[in-house]
Amino acid sequence: STPMQSQFDLKTYWTTLITEINHKLDQSIPIKYPQQIYESMRYSVLAHGAKRASPIMCIAVCELFGVSRLAAFPTACALEMVHEASLIHDDLPDMDDDLFRRGRLSNHAIYGVDMAILAGDALFPLGFQHIVSDTPSSLVPESSILRVIGEIARAVGSTGMVAGQFLDLTNAEDSQTEYVQEKKFGELAECSAVCGGLLGGATDEELERLRKYGRAVGVLYQVVEEILEIKREKTEEEGGENKKKKGKKSYAKVVGIEKALEQAEELRSRAKKELDGFEKKYGERVNPLYSFVDYAVERNFLIGSD
């Protein structure tokens, strides 16, 4: 990376934004009657240690185009809301049956399966509502807001994250694991980047680049996550620790660690290649986008507590 890029302090950028995003999310879900549902929604959305990767991607891309982050906050919060909604539903007993999320009990374990379903159902529309009512119309035209709505709805819908979750559940063939990864982890990152572009006024050509960039970063992050998981499991085995439970099937496990590492390198360079040309046009504002790619591989500092 160039000297200019290495000067960019991603950790400060990220943690500063997390504080702002957490504050806005806190305000966007005030507790009303019937209290239970708001508590359940808040429990998941305001979970301590959430990385807020989607909101931050969205804001950074919006800022690339020199548009104030104020234009992006409502969409950023909405991305987090729909993300949490799908995680709540993914954790349900009939789905992945996960009792824990970020090191604490999952939503249904605390509020019951019925409330967890409803909390998810309420978070999706709250996200959309938040975008249309809180995006400053002086910064973003209504036509762009509609494109953002369409983009998020597509990403979470039947050909996006729902498809990923469905294929994951049905024990997709090994040959489909890569596709499941794309749908479960690439889709939201792609959507976040594209939304940032829409809010920032990107051209159609720029949006296409951001789409590919976002998808590559999302999948890259997950592939590295899986490689680290395999390494952790190995260390635990060698250390003779009791194996609590066998980790989930993953792309890295299916293809093996060597191939996964190759894939990660390829994704890293593919993601960066999509950013070609942005630096010339937008200068150092592109730095956060490069640093996300490197961070996905290097994990040189800790964010959140997943």
Added chain:
Amino acid sequence: EEVQKKVHFAFNFDSYMHGKATSVNQALDKAILLKEPLKIHESMRYSLLAGGKRVRPILCIAACELVGGDEASAMPAACAAEMIHTMSLIHDDLPCMDNDDLRRGKPTNHKVYGESVAVLAGDALLALAFEHIANATVGVSPLKIVRVVSELAKSIGSEGLVAGQVVDIGSTGATDVKLDQLEYIHIHKTAVLLESSVVMGAIVGGGSNKEVEKLRKFARCIGLLFQVVDDILDVTKSSEELGKTAGKDLMSDKTTYPKLIGLEKSKAFADKLNKEAKEQLSDFDPVKAAPLVALANYIAYRQN
């Protein structure tokens, strides 16, 4: 007055409903194509195309046409209302909620496709409703479409459908449910989506703020009316006639209007709501208002 009567007489409700339902069904069919993953899209189509009466979409279109808009500009919002209605039924029918096996005379979604698919199909229908409004509405200004998105979002989340279901779950089995709580449940579970269907239609049709608010009030009345009539039918009709398990509300100790205030008073309340609804339409051209008047009557006097 004589003229008005004549107009109502000339309006053929059955053919109106049939015609509108046919175009809504065609639009819904086109809105969800069968694609990968097939099972998810089959499940969405199974419930969405199960042949409901399409009351919400038709209300949306009728309101749009009443204020001078055309059917085509209301169709995406109309379809979205039906998608949301369907998704809420799919989720409400789940074993962990109301645990219903039968809906519109057919096995419920989770009975056919399993619970995980039913949850996901509901989520996908919710998302599709917004995608459809945002992408498929043509000939309407983005400012108006944004208002439509907001209207729909408000009516289905924790201030709308979800709130109604939460309070409903909380009061099931309770012996001391009060009238205002029952009304809260019905307003949120039923009336708000009928309201937003009508209001979305009025907005895309280019209605003035005053017209939109009149129609909002109209819809509120018929929304509550819808549920009062539902409660009455549950006591007076058999399962076969209803296409769902009758008397379930009584058996499961669910609070209903007849239980709280008696059958006669429930019927009187229904009449009052119907009258109040129609009063909201008195300033509109009677010919153009005929479909909404007839829809209110249909809701008030339907037999299933």
